[in-house]
Amino acid sequence: xxxxxxxxxxxxxxxxxxxxxxxxxxxxxxxxxxxxxxxxxxxxxxxxxxxxxxxxxxxxxxxxxxxxxxxxxxxxxxxxxxxxxxxxxxxxxxxxxxxxxxxxxxxxxxxxxxxxxxxxxxxxxxxxxxxxxxxxxxxxxxxxx
Numbered sequence: 001x002x003x004x005x006x007x008x009x010x011x012x013x014x015x016x017x018x019x020x021x022x023x024x025x026x027x028x029x030x031x032x033x034x035x036x037x038x039x040x041x042x043x044x045x046x047x048x049x050x051x052x053x054x055x056x057x058x059x060x061x062x063x064x065x066x067x068x069x070x071x072x073x074x075x076x077x078x079x080x081x082x083x084x085x086x087x088x089x090x091x092x093x094x095x096x097x098x099x100x101x102x103x104x105x106x107x108x109x110x111x112x113x114x115x116x117x118x119x120x121x122x123x124x125x126x127x128x129x130x131x132x133x134x135x136x137x138x139x140x141x142x143x144x145x
Contacts, residue, residue: 005020013037024069025066025069037073045132
């Protein structure tokens with residue numbers, strides 16, 4: 001089951017992430033928090049954005065071990081381009097991807113992302129930031145084994 005939670009902009013998302021992680025941890029089992037966000041012009045790369053989330057999480061009392069259970073899905077500039085890529089197999093990141101009309105589009109993309117990333121098979125024409133997120137996903141899967 002995938003549940004989407006609109007959190008507003010990046011600052012709101014960072015503020016909400018610790019509480020959302022606590023909820024996932026309380027549920028137990030194979031519940032995983034996936035944080036989807038854009039790496040905008042003010043960040044050099046996905047790792048820099050992850051460090052910003054880490055600072056906020058640690059300030060909110062999240063431990064390093066808990067933080068490492070989060071799967072971060074960070075797109076360069078426009079998450080909609082990724083969703084377009086995951087749902088169609090192609091995107092042009094020089095153009096803004098189409099805005100989503102329904103949460104289901106994002107949920108379908110999340111399922112496809114999990115399938116692609118867990119297979120470990122090469123994905124033709126994968127955007128670099130999507131590849132980064134797949135590697136992040138695989139690290140979490142390895143830890144859970």
